[in-house]
Amino acid sequence: MAITSANQLELLQTAEAVAREKMIDPGLVVEAMEESLSRAAKSRYGAEMDIRVSIDRKTGRATFTRVRTVVEDDAVENYQAEFTVEQAKQYLDDPKVGDEFIEEVPPVEMGRIAAQSAKQVILQKVREAERDRQFEEFKDRAGTIINGLVKREEYGNVIVDVGRGEAILRRNEKIGREAYRPNDRIRCYIKDVRREQRGPQIFLSRTAPEFMAELFKMEVPEIYDGIIEIKAVARDPGSRAKIAVISYDNSIDPVGACVGMRGSRVQAVVNELQGEKIDIIPWNDDQPTFLVNALQPAEVSKVVLDEEAGKIDVVVPEDQLSLAIGRRGQNVRLASQLTGLDIDIMTEAEDSERRQKEFEERTGLFMAALDLDEFFAQLLVSEGFTNLEEVAYVELDELLVIDGVDEDTAGELQARARDILEAKAKEALDKARELGVEDSLVEFEGLTPQMVLALAEDGVKTLEDFATCADWELAGGWTVQDGERIKDDGLLEPFDVSLEEAQDMVMTARVLLGWVDPTELDGAADEDPAEEEAEA
Numbered sequence: 110m111a112i113t114s115a116n117q118l119e120l121l122q123t124a125e126a127v128a129r130e131k132m133i134d135p136g137l138v139v140e141a142m143e144e145s146l147s148r149a150a151k152s153r154y155g156a157e158m159d160i161r162v163s164i165d166r167k168t169g170r171a172t173f174t175r176v177r178t179v180v181e182d183d184a185v186e187n188y189q190a191e192f193t194v195e196q197a198k199q200y201l202d203d204p205k206v207g208d209e210f211i212e213e214v215p216p217v218e219m220g221r222i223a224a225q226s227a228k229q230v231i232l233q234k235v236r237e238a239e240r241d242r243q244f245e246e247f248k249d250r251a252g253t254i255i256n257g258l259v260k261r262e263e264y265g266n267v268i269v270d271v272g273r274g275e276a277i278l279r280r281n282e283k284i285g286r287e288a289y290r291p292n293d294r295i296r297c298y299i300k301d302v303r304r305e306q307r308g309p310q311i312f313l314s315r316t317a318p319e320f321m322a323e324l325f326k327m328e329v330p331e332i333y334d335g336i337i338e339i340k341a342v343a344r345d346p347g348s349r350a351k352i353a354v355i356s357y358d359n360s361i362d363p364v365g366a367c368v369g370m371r372g373s374r375v376q377a378v379v380n381e382l383q384g385e386k387i388d389i390i391p392w393n394d395d396q397p398t399f400l401v402n403a404l405q406p407a408e409v410s411k412v413v414l415d416e417e418a419g420k421i422d423v424v425v426p427e428d429q430l431s432l433a434i435g436r437r438g439q440n441v442r443l444a445s446q447l448t449g450l451d452i453d454i455m456t457e458a459e460d461s462e463r464r465q466k467e468f469e470e471r472t473g474l475f476m477a478a479l480d481l482d483e484f485f486a487q488l489l490v491s492e493g494f495t496n497l498e499e500v501a502y503v504e505l506d507e508l509l510v511i512d513g514v515d516e517d518t519a520g521e522l523q524a525r526a527r528d529i530l531e532a533k534a535k536e537a538l539d540k541a542r543e544l545g546v547e548d549s550l551v552e553f554e555g556l557t558p559q560m561v562l563a564l565a566e567d568g569v570k571t572l573e574d575f576a577t578c579a580d581w582e583l584a585g586g587w588t589v590q591d592g593e594r595i596k597d598d599g600l601l602e603p604f605d606v607s608l609e610e611a612q613d614m615v616m617t618a619r620v621l622l623g624w625v626d627p628t629e630l631d632g633a634a635d636e637d638p639a640e641e642e643a644e645a
Contacts, residue, residue: 134238139164141234146171154214157189173216179208240304243274247302247311254323255313256296259289269295269313276311284315284383285347296381298323315382318342321350324381328374329367331356337363340392343446347383349435351403351443355392364389388443396448397421403444407433410457420451424460451587471495479525488512501526534558541565550575553621555614560601567600576618583611 125135146162150173154160159176177190179197197204257269257276265280267289278297289295297313298320314320322339331337337356344350356363367389368375375387393399397412400421411424425433433454434441445452455463468490475486478497488511494500500508501523508519537558538551544565549572551561569575584606585599601611619625 136166137238138235139166143171144234146173150214155189157187159190160214171216173214174211175214177210179204179206179210181206244302244304246273247271247299251299251302252319252323253299254296254320254327255299256294257313259291259293259295261291262289267295269297271311274311276313278313278315282312282314282316284385287315287383316344316346318344318350321352321378321382321387324378325352325367325374328369328377331361331363331366336361337366341447341449343443344385345439345443347385349386349388349439349443350382351388351390351447353390353392353399353403353447364391390447396450400444400448400450400452403447404433404440407440409433411460414450420453421448422460423452423454424457425454427456427458430454430456475500478529479522485513497526497530501530537562545570547571553614553618555610555617557604560604560606563600563603569600572618572622576615576622576624578611578615580608580611580615583615584608 125138143162143164146164147160150160150162151158154175159178161174161176163172163174164170165172177192177197177200179194179201180191182193182195185191185193192210194204194206197208197210200210201208255271255276257271260268260270260275262268267278267283269276269278276297276299278295282300297315298317299311300314300317300319301310301312303310303312319342321344322342325339326332329337332339332354336358337354339352340355341353342350343352352367354363354367356366366374375389379385379387388405390399390402390405393402397414400412400423401409404423404425407425407429409423409425409429413422413424423433432440435443441452441454468487471490471494472483472486474496475481475489475494476483479486479500481489489500492507492511494503503523505516505519505523508514508522509516514522534557538561541551541558541562544562546561546565547570550556550564550570551558553572553575556564564570564575569578578600581597581599583599583601585602586597586608588595588597599606599611606614616625620627
């Protein structure tokens with residue numbers, strides 16, 4: 110693509126040819142040519158000069174001009190491109206700072222080196238324009254399905270021709286041991302489009318749960334029309350999947366619509382996913398009911414939900430245990446992903462044994478702490494009492510409903526419980542003070558002596574230390590790593606402190622220390638707690 114001034118139309122012809130080939134605006138190519146010619150002219154006339162080139166879009170004639178700018182008397186740095194008001198008077202009638210004097214200079218014949226340099230500039234500009242066009246075209250297509258042709262395979266990654274660009278299907282985004290040959294047709298989900306130094310990178314996936322959701326949208330018109338919604342998808346790519354659907358039209362069965370006549374609709378998705386078995390489950394806002402559906406085909410006897418911990422205990426008959434867990438834990442793992450809950454499956458016998466063990470532990474606690482006989486302690490547990498705090502501070506009427514308990518007995522029970530709790534509190538406080546806990550933390554409202562001791566044992570000994578804690582550090586929480594939920598233990602979690610209570614205590618401590626303006630708390634309460642902690 111050597112450029113000479115001999116044939117002026119050649120510039121335009123070259124620009125149009127390149128633009129057509131790369132599918133970009135010819136104007137961008139002409140601008141690149143103007144820049145390359147300008148560089149060539151500077152190498153001839155001097156790098157200090159401000160030489161500009163303008164190519165006529167109709168004739169292809171290149172006009173070379175030298176530009177000098179009027180600046181303040183003491184601001185002249187480049188005498189080839191700038192001059193003072195006084196110096197400009199011989200060229201301009203009434204020069205002012207900022208005015209430009211433009212004069213045409215003879216065009217430059219480009220030698221071999223200059224032409225090569227110009228070619229590199231043009232190619233660089235064309236590449237940049239091509240990358241911008243490709244990014245703009247694909248950035249809004251993230252989250253959709255695309256068809257392409259396999260070009261080649263590099264280290265297990267498949268390079269796919271997607272029309273006006275190339276995309277990459279990474280090895281870990283392929284289903285099982287899929288193998289592709291050049292020119293094979295492939296259907297993928299556009300997972301991400303990123304602008305990188307070497308150009309836009311289009312990342313594809315065949316293992317993403319969204320890929321299955323989009324395939325169903327293509328096969329089931331009711332999903333495309335919004336009558337049926339896919340609420341959740343969980344996949345073990347190439348093996349098994351669960352998809353939860355809900356219908357907003359009572360006359361349409363969401364599961365039946367997704368299965369199709371004689372299974373035609375779901376079979377089309379199964380074939381695309383290399384035979385992946387798909388369980389289609391009706392969505393339910395009630396989490397335990399939804400979980401029972403999600404564990405199909407296993408039958409569930411009982412569900413116990415702990416919403417705060419995001420944990421759920423599922424009791425199944427003995428003969429249903431292996432079916433509920435699935436091969437290598439697949440069924441329960443997919444159900445956990447689908448519901449977002451940590452599921453613990455046990456048989457009816459194991460559940461009975463666990464409840465019996467809890468009953469015996471609580472009975473033993475009351476016998477030892479309150480000096481009760483076994484029968485009386487069992488009565489307390491049967492009525493739902495689980496710890497000394499409940500006995501000590503419950504309304505007296507709740508103790509009087511127990512057979513054989515009168516007001517004197519109830520009062521004695523509460524007095525014993527309170528004495529024990531006060532003794533434990535004093536012991537915890539003494540230990541905390543030995544560890545160096547300051548009064549500012551001991552006297553902070555909401556913290557019991559046992560809580561203060563737990564904090565001190567982890568190095569939190571002042572109100573300042575407490576104020577720097579994040580709410581999840583105190584109350585505990587769950588994080589997701591590699592698709593698995595991992596438990597983060599909180600310092601105050603054994604005392605049943607919720608995330609909201611931890612957040613309120615931390616913010617109160619920050620207000621007391623003057624770190625936070627209390628007038629801003631109302632607005633901060635509406636923000637994401639994680640963002641709040643990051644800012645603090």
